[in-house]
Amino acid sequence: MTNSPAATLRVGDWSVNRLTGELARDGACLRLEERTLRLLTFMADHAGEVLSADDLLTHAWPGVVVSPDSLYQAITLLRRQLGDDARNPSYIATVPRRGYRLVAQVTQGAGLAEPAASPAHASEPAAGGVPNPAPADLPPQARPPLHGRRVAIVAGFAALLAAGLVALPIARTSSTRSVAVLPFLDLTDEMNEEPFADGISEELIGKLSKQPGLSVAPPGASYYYKNKHDAAAEAARVLKVAYVLDGSIRRSGGALRISARLTRAADGFVVWSDSYDRTPGDKLAIQDEVAGIVSRAAVAKIQ
Structure with missing residues (x-):
């Protein structure tokens, strides 16, 4: 490992851009939030090592005291964005009572292709500060799954929201x-x-x-x-x-x-x-x- 990690690395099938937070695979591109990006790149820099919850919390939430639940939630979200299966992991494995280990192959270096620019609506806030949902053409493994009867409801609501045809039913004053x-x-x-x-x-x-x-x-x-x-x-x-x-x-x-x-x-x-x-x-x-x-x-x- 060098003192200056490469700006681009490959984690399994995904290309990761440390600078922009973009995660790309097979023409699909999404942008990771800052803490999720820190978590992934820290694990990638220590691929194959068992990292304790304290190590991961310290790196992903520097200077902030948070509960272990925050880490569980972040790992769960990251697995879903990578299309990983906790029962048969190809990216992040849970090591009982010890922590987590990145098991995917990691390649770092300038020879990797940079992820394509993500669409503006993929993660940027829309007017009024409401985040737009992930584009509908992302593969299922790049989208957090919704369950059962809510799939059509929430997807339809998000599409209307993105199109500006409906607003969140919120109060004007808190x-x-x-x-x-x-x-x-x-x-x-x-x-x-x-x-x-x-x-x-x-x-x-x-x-x-x-x-x-x-x-x-x-x-x-x-x-x-x-x-x-x-x-x-x-x-x-x-x-x-x-x-x-x-x-x-x-x-x-x-x-x-x-x-x-x-x-x-x-x-x-x-x-x-x-x-x-x-x-x-x-x-x-x-x-x-x-x-x-x-x-x-x-x-x-x-x-």
Whole structure:
């Protein structure tokens, strides 16, 4: 490894431009967010090595204290952008109780072709500060997957938004008693609990919407931020809410761990968080139970 890494490197089938953050393969190009780019290039510079969570957090979030959940979310998003499968990884492998390892072949040097310029609408904010969705012609592995019946709904909503035919239904002024529920992330190794995670988010939106005096961002607007890195801050700004509620699903042995947190938009502080371990059984009952507990705790903290 040299002291001045090459501007362009190849990670598996992808070409990566360190300077622009562009990720290109087979004519498709997308731009990584800054922290995601730091994470990928750091792992690429240490390809084959097992990197601890502390190492990755220190490099990707320099000078910022964040929870390990931020790393889990970033790794999950990066895998989806690379088209990787956590169960049979060709890019990022999880090393239990130790960290992560980049297993793809990495080539660095000036001889690599630079990624083609990405379309202006691929990642640049549109008018009004709302990020445009990824172009529809990207291959599935370059787009974070959406589940089941939301595919057509969210894709259609994003297309209308990009065309300027619809605006996000947001308030003009932020209410102190307002919240957006972001889709809970499936962080299980198998990544097969997305329907369960989505169900908890839906239950939360329904229960919070019944609270007197509490404004809740509509599901269509909230689900626009699914799988987006640093989604809480962006959603709070665009949706004009005072709080953001998000969470994740993980598996440990035979138990599911459901984590939730409430973030105050004004300063980014987490004002409440908790986790709940449940043995898989009647998942509808679990969704209803946990959503009830979380919604009551969140309402008590929303001033």
